[in-house]
Amino acid sequence: MPRQHWEKFDKWHELLDALCAEQGHFDNAGLASIFCTVTNNNGQANYDAALKNLANWRRGVHIPSRKNFLALSKAIELQGRDGLLDRWNKLYGEARKPTGDESAEPSVLSVEKDGDRAIRTAIYSTRWVSGVTMVMVLAVVGAGAYLLNSGYYISAEGIRAIDVEYRKAVSLRVGESSVIHGARSDCGERAPNWEVTQSKLPSLPIGTWSDGGEGKRYSRACGGPTPARGVVFTATQSGLEQFLLYGDSVTINVE
Incomplete structure (x- = not known):
């Protein structure tokens, strides 16, 4: 995004939304995963909370806390563009003023610049690099030990995984996302790729x-945990849909 483009934004949430869209985070699923890694809050509940928070932040429904703001500043790309980080901090400070929260703190935060881009890139790449390399990268951000003892697991291929849960009934607002189910292959085998998974999903209005x-x-068929690919639904318009997914009944209500 050229400087003249991001300078036109005078509200923090609008700048956030534009940066997310520019970086390919249209449904928040990938960004929520990165955010969870930055904050060291792993597991399905934290992932779902991150999805909801990101949707609210991008719409301007809520402004993130100082802690979440700093984490978000590392999760998205801010470095390498003259003045962008300063404007990002300035607009956030202005957005916080009306709430009166933390009045004793400076209204404009200075996000650490050195290494943030490398950290964000390293975190994002953990989904794809080899197992040994991934552990080394996680050690750089101080999260390796936590991930190895949390609800995440590291496969032989080095894919960082989020436990996938089946949700029989989900209620969302437009713009919000949630993991609905998981697509599996034969018991114990690696989950199908996204292209195969997507081709078998129902089209919903x-x-x-x-x-x-x-x-x-x-x-149930495998008698326990088995590899699966998470299927995320993002609400785009109000309505109610009921359907079967992998043999299970699913109801999605969008307000």
Whole structure:
């Protein structure tokens, strides 16, 4: 985004939304995964909370806390563009003023510049690099030990996974996303790729599907956990849909 483009934004949430769209984060699924890694808050509940928060922040419904703002500043690309980080901080400070929260703190925060871009890039690449390389990268951001003992697992291929849960009934607002189910292959085998998974999903008028990453879900047929690819639904318009997905009943209500 050239400087003359981002300088036209005078509201923080509008700048956030534009940067997210520019960087390909249209449904928040990938950004929520990065955000969870930055904050060291792993697991399905934290991932779902990140999805909801990101949707609210991008719409201007809420302004993130100081802690979440700093984490978000590392999760998205801000470095390398003259003045962008300063404007990002300035607009956030202005957005915080009406709430009166933390009045004793400076209204404009200075986000650490050195290394943030490298950290964000390293975090994003953990979904694809080899297992040994991924552990080394996570060590750089101080999260390796936590991930190895949390609800995440590291596969032989080095894919960082989020546990996938089946949700029988989901209620969302337009713009919000949630993991609905998980697509699996034969018991114990690696989950199908996104192209195969997407081709078997129903087309719904109230929203779109996206890749939630490779994880594990419980399977009655397999008698326990098995690799699965998370299926994320993003609400785009109000309505109610009821359908079967992988043999299970699903109801999605969009307000």
